[in-house]
Amino acid sequence: MTKKSHEQPDETAPSTGKTASGLASPLDTLLGYRVRRASMAMIADLVDALRPFRLSVGEASLLILVGANPGCRQSDVGRTLEIKRANLTPLISRMKARDLVADAPIDGRSLSLTLTPDGTALRDEMLSRVLASDRKFAKRLTGDQKALFAALEALAR
Amino acid sequence: MTKKSHEQPDETAPSTGKTASGLASPLDTLLGYRVRRASMAMIADLVDALRPFRLSVGEASLLILVGANPGCRQSDVGRTLEIKRANLTPLISRMKARDLVADAPIDGRSLSLTLTPDGTALRDEMLSRVLASDRKFAKRLTGDQKALFAALEALAR
DNA sequence: TATTGTTATACTCTATAACTATA
């Protein structure tokens, strides 16, 4: 048996840094933990950016996706955003209640989704804020941005 | 006014790819969206790895952090993991009910946390599975891993 | 006075099952 490496606050191990609270944090060595922290920081900023529009992240994603794909099927939107049918229905209902999204039957069971004029206008304003938030983070990056996107793509597949 | 660039399913714009459902997806150009997708994929695998131990991601994080910092303050654990006081109490209660974590008063208001022998044993087994899950993703990476960690660090700060 | 821990509570997101209708 080898000595266990995560049991003690080992002063000789430089791989585990210290947190702001002074705790050793083996979690910081985990790729998944780092990705999650980065994601949470970006989402927190995105939520702030969306608040003036009274849109959740899921609602904003829907408006952006439907805006880029007018007439798309509701079922395809759900698959693309990985939102389950049962959760997509009330989300779209809220957007219809605000006259941001309109639906129309494709056949007897499928619905097509389109942004209304109000939805398009809100999407335009909202998207520029979303892009600004995203760029703010992207500007922090010094290295090869293409390589980072490739790495994230490899992790997400 | 410039032409709006996200309104139509524009065949001439190669920057916006197509999803598995055939929809144009301007979201894929967003760094934050990519980071979130990567995080969700890794967390889904982590949740699977933790299921046999009946541990949530938060509970596993707590065991790993307390295991590396025996006698640490509950309040510091909450700050490090960004879990609010009010939510940390029931989480720790569950770990105490399973005899994985023990607490002891530091002074009249603070508590110190330590893994019990059972907690240490479970942490050891669990951590090896967590590391295996994390390595599985890390192996997908071709480029400079140090650069990726630096990028994630820059995004999370 | 600020901090620590606790309790109660509410809100969002997500997950499942059951149902109708249709391709």
Place this chain on the structure above:
DNA sequence: TATAGTTATAGAGTATAACAATA
């Protein structure tokens, strides 16, 4: 028979407010 959409419901995770006790 598989797919699309809806409804109801339950479970996490997270948020705030109020409180008691203590530094």
